[in-house]
Amino acid sequence: MTRMKNIGHILFGSLIIAGVLFPELALAQDDRQRLQGLDLARDLCSGCHVVTENQRGTAIDGAPSFPMLGRSGRSNDHLRVWLSEPHPVMPQMPLSEEQIAAVIAYIRSFAD
Numbered sequence: 001m002t003r004m005k006n007i008g009h010i011l012f013g014s015l016i017i018a019g020v021l022f023p024e025l026a027l028a029q030d031d032r033q034r035l036q037g038l039d040l041a042r043d044l045c046s047g048c049h050v051v052t053e054n055q056r057g058t059a060i061d062g063a064p065s066f067p068m069l070g071r072s073g074r075s076n077d078h079l080r081v082w083l084s085e086p087h088p089v090m091p092q093m094p095l096s097e098e099q100i101a102a103v104i105a106y107i108r109s110f111a112d
């Protein structure tokens with residue numbers, strides 16, 4: 001077996017391992033955006049909002065749950081406005097355009 005062939009096998013094997021370890025790499029762009037939104041929601045929003053169907057605890061009074069928001073028919077523009085400026089009790093948390101789009105895609109996924 002030549003050296004080049006070996007390298008090819010190693011590269012191919014690494015790709016398969018990457019696919020097993022990081023299945024999200026194989027997901028469609030939409031799914032990736034939603035996953036990014038879920039990560040952001042867990043990190044930045046779950047202290048006040050319930051951000052998944054099965055989250056227990058830590059929602060504060062008056063903060064609507066994301067599943068409810070997603071099913072409520074609120075428009076992307078409405079969500080974008082809320083996410084572009086910090087809301088009353090929400091600390092300053094400037095999200096990038098990309099992050100805003102990801103969180104919106106995540107919230108809206110509950111409406112599917």
Ligand code: HEC
Binds near residue numbers: 040044074087088
């Ligand atoms: C410190 C607590 C807190 C954090 C952190 C927080 N929120 Fe909120 N959020 C609230 C509260 C309370 C309300 C309700 C405000 C109101 O109705 O006046 C709210 C309202 C909203 C609304 C508007 C809902 C509607 O009625 O249409 C959206 C959208 C929203 N939050 C998204 C987010 C996202 C996304 C994050 C994370 C990036 C986040 N919030 C982080 C407390 C928080």
